[in-house]
Amino acid sequence: MTRSPIWHPFTQHGLNEPIPLVTHAEGAALYTADGRRVIDGISSWWVTTHGHCHPRIMAAIAEQTTKLDQIIFAGWTHEPAETLARGLTAIMPPSLDYVFFSDSGSTSVEVALKMALGYWANRGAARHRILVMEHSYHGDTIGAMSVGERGVFNAPYTPLLFDVGTLPFPTAGNERATLDALDAACREAPAALIVEPLVLGAGGMLIYPPWVLAEMRAICARHDVLFIADEVMTGWGRTGTLLACEQAGVVPDILCLSKGLTGGAIPLAVTLASAAIYEAHLSPDRARMFFHSSSYTANPIACAAANANLAIWRDEPVTARIADLAARQAQRLARLAPLPGVANPRSIGTIAAVDLVDPAGGGYLSNLAPRLLAHFRERDLLLRPLGNTVYVMPPYCIGDDDLDRAYDAIAEAISAL
Numbered sequence: 001m002t003r004s005p006i007w008h009p010f011t012q013h014g015l016n017e018p019i020p021l022v023t024h025a026e027g028a029a030l031y032t033a034d035g036r037r038v039i040d041g042i043s044s045w046w047v048t049t050h051g052h053c054h055p056r057i058m059a060a061i062a063e064q065t066t067k068l069d070q071i072i073f074a075g076w077t078h079e080p081a082e083t084l085a086r087g088l089t090a091i092m093p094p095s096l097d098y099v100f101f102s103d104s105g106s107t108s109v110e111v112a113l114k115m116a117l118g119y120w121a122n123r124g125a126a127r128h129r130i131l132v133m134e135h136s137y138h139g140d141t142i143g144a145m146s147v148g149e150r151g152v153f154n155a156p157y158t159p160l161l162f163d164v165g166t167l168p169f170p171t172a173g174n175e176r177a178t179l180d181a182l183d184a185a186c187r188e189a190p191a192a193l194i195v196e197p198l199v200l201g202a203g204g205m206l207i208y209p210p211w212v213l214a215e216m217r218a219i220c221a222r223h224d225v226l227f228i229a230d231e232v233m234t235g236w237g238r239t240g241t242l243l244a245c246e247q248a249g250v251v252p253d254i255l256c257l258s259k260g261l262t263g264g265a266i267p268l269a270v271t272l273a274s275a276a277i278y279e280a281h282l283s284p285d286r287a288r289m290f291f292h293s294s295s296y297t298a299n300p301i302a303c304a305a306a307n308a309n310l311a312i313w314r315d316e317p318v319t320a321r322i323a324d325l326a327a328r329q330a331q332r333l334a335r336l337a338p339l340p341g342v343a344n345p346r347s348i349g350t351i352a353a354v355d356l357v358d359p360a361g362g363g364y365l366s367n368l369a370p371r372l373l374a375h376f377r378e379r380d381l382l383l384r385p386l387g388n389t390v391y392v393m394p395p396y397c398i399g400d401d402d403l404d405r406a407y408d409a410i411a412e413a414i415s416a417l
């Protein structure tokens with residue numbers, strides 16, 4: 001076969017690692033062209049919540065394709081978007097009254113940042129600085145990278161990334177330092193703080209407690225600094241509750257959702273905003289409108305898939321399924337935890353992670369990662385370690401046998417290293 005012209009994301013083609021061809025998927029299983037059944041241990045990069053090809057989501061997509069494929073969303077609307085916006089405002093925290101559509105997590109973050117900056121600009125305040133947490137990840141566009149961790153991922157672009165104020169990650173016992181840094185930074189009238197609530201995903205599945213999130217929210221409120229919650233990864237039950245913010249009793253000013261919004265079936269994102277944010281843009285003056293759109297804003301087929309996701313949350317015992325998976329993950333994690341070479345076992349909701357002790361120091365480019373990747377690939381398991389951090393974040397429908405196979409493979413990798 002000739003070489004594929006495809007340039008894959010986060011892939012070093014110079015390493016010539018095999019790239020499996022997937023033909024179909026169901027539940028927590030992926031099926032490859034060479035006849036393998038692969039367990040999807042990371043929900044296809046954190047998007048698949050109820051399992052692949054959930055019949056209701058697939059049916060909703062099929063049904064919508066017979067009616068309306070795509071329509072400009074500036075000055076026009078359609079039923080799937082109207083239903084979805086009402087459905088979202090009904091289940092999301094009260095006071096997040098307005099729904100802005102886009103098409104990826106990164107874009108939902110760009111929209112959130114622009115909303116925050118527009119809010120201050122329209123109020124005539126020169127507030128531009130964004131506060132962020134160390135090790136955060138908010139996406140790969142220039143604005144999203146600017147508010148994320150700097151490192152090998154974005155070194156070529158750093159001269160163009162905008163300057164932010166960075167708070168230390170609240171490690172156990174040092175939470176006060178984070179809160180004090182936030183309090184100090186808030187005195188300089190920044191525009192907003194953006195955070196991943198309770199878990200920093202791409203930063204290495206770093207977990208911090210709800211009370212810290214609650215305190216951060218309170219400090220922002222006290223200083224009139226906008227609070228942006230990026231729940232692109234944590235939303236839709238990942239951390240045990242619909243939103244991670246719920247566990248801290250936190251209501252943000254702006255909320256970003258994507259990944260599980262359509263159950264992971266098709267791209268869609270929303271940025272929810274409080275009335276204050278919306279009203280700052282509301283005026284007879286066209287110069288104050290929110291200047292943002294993408295071609296596929298609120299694509300009707302994607303909205304139909306998201307409506308099916310909301311129906312699944314309404315009609316199926318999703319919360320119970322998540323609690324059950326959380327317990328099953330915790331049991332298996334407890335068996336890994338005492339193994340030699342394992343550090344920082346941690347879990348929250350459906351996410352479980354450990355660090356493997358790397359004599360060379362670890363980090364995203366840890367040489368353990370490619371070896372682990374090959375080990376899991378040979379065992380028909382989709383796990384994609386973040387450097388020396390191995391985590392399991394499966395679809396909520398995963399069975400015990402598949403979960404055992406994943407943890408057995410991890411235990412084997414630990415003893416082999």
Ligand SMILES: *Cc1c(COP(=O)(O)O)cnc(C)c1O
Nearest residue numbers: 104105106137138139201232233
């Ligand atoms: C994945 C992710 C994003 C980016 O979402 P994309 O759809 O990949 O652009 C943003 N924020 C967080 C917290 C994420 O995990």
